Amino acid sequence: MDYAILVNMLDTNPASPGHVLAVLRAEGPLTRQELQERVGVSRVTMVERLDALRRTDLVRQAGHRESSGGRRAELLAVNDTGRTALVADIGQSHATLAVVDLRGTVFARQDLRLSTRHSPDETLPRLVGEARSLLSDSGRAESLCAVGLSVPGQIDHETGVTTAPPTMREWGSVRLRDPFADAFGVPVLLENDANALALADYYAMGRPEATVVGVKVGTGIGAGVVIAGRPHRGETGSAGEIGHMRIEGSDRRCSCGRRGCVAAEASGQALVRSLRTSGARSVEDVVRWVSDGRREAVEAVSAAGRLVGTVLATVVTIVNPRYVRLGGAVGVLPPFVEALRATVEANAHASALRKLDIAASQLGDRGAFVGLSGLVADEMLSPATVDALCRRRQGL
Ligand SMILES: [Zn+2]
Structure with a gap:
């Protein structure tokens, strides 16, 4: 992984669980000893951090490495397959929905034809309904952690409101995030389709x-x-x-x-x-x-x-x-x-x-799925999100 990204991800307490996960994500799989050396903390601190990450199901075992003296050391990796995202690419005449994990593996997908000059009032409730059934049929609804949507327009990332391309006039000033956030109760990330x-x-x-x-x-x-x-x-x-x-x-x-x-x-x-x-x-x-x-x-x-x-x-x-x-x-x-x-x-x-x-x-x-699932992974596995999750899990 690019060093600059690692530095971005490490913009947090240098020994927090989120920081440890970022190092594991960038350089893993690693043994506990290797991870401890990379992060630069004591053995006791590393054990605590890994406990916190295991409680939130964010690390998994990834086999073993033979070490000198015949001892086998457990390898650790980020658990990017245990969490689910719902992603959708909304276009001018079609939309595609998919249920993916944070590695981009597609478990279910559906392609929808939309009428030309479709409006958000007809399309958004339809997409939410289709997404709900797709998620439930995939059997992964329990592990849903985020929704990612791409649209061919500009997005105000603070408010989640779109500025539509001229060919999709009715999609201007649409509160795109709200219907999905209300329906699924998870963070909703938005991206322009070319960026995705x-x-x-x-x-x-x-x-x-x-x-x-x-x-x-x-x-x-x-x-x-x-x-x-x-x-x-x-x-x-x-x-x-x-x-x-x-x-x-x-x-x-x-x-x-x-x-x-x-x-x-x-x-x-x-x-x-x-x-x-x-x-x-x-x-x-x-x-x-x-x-x-x-x-x-x-x-x-x-x-x-x-x-x-x-x-x-x-x-x-x-x-x-x-x-x-x-x-x-x-x-x-x-x-x-x-x-x-x-x-x-x-x-x-x-x-x-x-x-x-x-x-x-x-x-x-x-x-679109690869782009959106990676975007969701970067957000949901970011040090800030991971630290907040670990604090909630500890009841702090
Ligand atoms: Zn023009």
Whole structure:
């Protein structure tokens, strides 16, 4: 794990149970002796801390290590499989729900089609109802510790209120957290969908000590930046809105009300519009046509890759990431990836290209779950949360 993340996690009493768990999470499995040396406390203190962590079911045995003299030492690891999260990715025309553990293992999932221009009044009660049955069918309701939701809009993380993308007008100023918190009585974490995608690839790569930019091109266009293990959200949660950067010379009206945005020319929605005369009705049609090698679709998707590549070259020059990962139904199409890569290589600062690795995300439609379960794990296994849990368990 990245050292910077470890330091973030250790921003607490350096000998608290939460601190001990953070070290075990970053470096485990470890023997008690090794853990004691890493944390730098006495044997007695370590025994106490491990007792507290065992009472809250946060550590588990992970086999044994042979030591010199033929003694076998018990290995300890974080129990990231015993707690359950309910995660949901809410999109413009669909939602997916899953029951996962804090390692991202999916125990149950459900895909829901939503009507175009669906409203929170119809969708949120439906999602809560479906989530309740999915959780109960999975048999893991007892260990539910948090809910994680991703949406394609900006989020005020203090209030849990959304600012919707222009194509989901009714989702502006929605109290997204409340219905789930009321229904399940656990913390509810919210994340922008492009941030969740960037986090997913970051987690799936084993939390590298590197900056990751995730670009999602589906119905709309968004990007997320993960720096030192955390999403860079910006002052108003709008960091990464590359879909609404302007393109020189374009005058096409965008769903945001302005003209000349990248999304007006290169989003899935824009591709459907430009291929309508050929009979395209949905983003699924565009994806299928590209797989079938239909020339007009391949050319349109390549042109979209060049446009997104133009703005991404600026992002790459400013942020200087190691990894760019592309997701979304359009973002992973080979002609899109190739055109985008060539454009970034032609336009970004040479030095920013030296270590740059651009590729389609390999996570497919599991991306949102991986991102959200990792986000829940980081929150629920953070030193502050763990210390609070241990204090409650002790009745202090
Ligand atoms: Zn726009």
